[in-house]
Amino acid sequence: MLRNIALKTIRDRRRSLVWWTVAILVYSLFVAAFWPVLEDQQDEFAQLLEAYPEGLLSIFGVGSIEEMFTPAGFLSTEAFGWLVPLLFSIYGVVIGAQLIAGEEEDNTLDLLMANPLPRTRVVIEKWLGMLALTGALALALFLSVWLAGTIFDLGIPVEHYAAACLHAMLLGLAFASIAFAIGAIGGKRGLILGAVAAFAVAAFLVNSLRELASWLEAVSYVSPFYYYDSNSPLINGVDWLNVLVLLVISAIALGAAYYAFPRRDIGT
């Protein structure tokens, strides 16, 4: 694991990845275990939900109350509608901010850059490390929800679990890449964490509430969350156009980092 920068990037976070996996698995089992209860008492829950304002339901990913009482709709509401995208975007921002800006602030970037490595290689390897980390988190999520869904008989096709997790991974990668690029250009860790996390929350809200107002709908196209869930991948499978947009966001950010990092002073 100490053979190159990409592997060390993963190694540095292997323990936290294990804990995230455990947390995701426990949460998935807990949520799925609740499904049979909900299915039995649909009517009571529906009455309860009707009392809530539409906006609040939107934030939690409840598109319509009927949809809530399908297994996929239920799982969206309890996990994929809000917890999963927020988890992946925040995870992305945190690792993205750490890899260049954080290492620069910890002063270990000097140690790294004193080695015979082109700066472009450092950018590529660290980005590949992020790709692997968001992929690993998505894999943990996929295995957890698939296992929980199988145990509690949610009946969602396995490829729809995979689709939702792929969208989640690419959302996390997009945010990681944005945070990473700002660090590569010269932004400080605190600034990145604050600004990108604030952007993530705003973008999340805009996307969640997009059906409530036409201006929100228009703005929601700049929200990465739109491309995460506009087609409800847990219900409809992969939306390749949305996947492409998320990949393009990451690619542009990577390109910016690749261009900017070799051209700037470090540690100033």
Place this chain on the structure above:
Amino acid sequence: MAAIELQGVTKTYGKARGVADIDLAVEDGEVFGYLGPNGAGKTTTIRLILDFIRPTSGTVRVLGRSPKEPELRHQIGYLAGELDLYEKLSGEDLLTYLDSLRGNGALGYARELAERLKLDLSRPIGKLSKGNKQKVGVVQALMHKPKLLVLDEPTSGLDPLVQEEFYAMLADHTAKGGSVFLSSHVLSEVERVASRVAIIREGRLAEVASLADLRRKTVRSFEVTFDEDIAPSDFETVAGLSQVSVTERILTCQVTGAVDPFVKAIARHKVANIVSQGDDLEALFLHYYRGGGDAA
């Protein structure tokens, strides 16, 4: 070929003071001392040599090449002044990682160096004392047998015995034809090993001289207590003496360069005690600061 060559190098950034118009050449096989008080621009110069930062104007050449060429750093060993390592890794892991990045297969030699410094490589770096961290820094700088060592205050935190071992390692390095660029704010750290010295203050080179030349310019303060009465006139004409003052039986004065005439002069009287101050850079800097002050 010069190991390091700076021509008219200026670096300015933001509000922080950089360096201005630096010209210097470190010859192959030379140990070059780079002296200056903290904040004078020593670290800025080093960062230019390692391509962490780029000059605003002027050119930097290292081993005949541009510092921008990454392969060049196979030939450079660097020890940072403010040394920060990956705290969670053990010494062994850190050296393994750096060795992979450098592709040198130098782990065996690294362990040898660690043994010479009595460094325990199994402990996490975050749990090491400052001195032991510094040893890790020394090992990683030397392990790949670079041609050029760039060392920023290398002996800080090392206890005297370890310093001796470190100087022996430097001697090995230079015996094989390696060059050293050693920055410090303490003259004693440099004068053990350096043949030539540059003095930087406020971002500009004040002097580049051989150590022998520098000693000739070194100003030392002495306070001599005698067991008999003395007169200022006994000393005022002695070569190299200045600021002579006599109070009761105590003489205070400054000696520039050779101390022999001064020693001979006081030996004509019965000496009770001698206190010497400033046999170091501070006194030397004082000299240059005064020089700078006069010019302004």
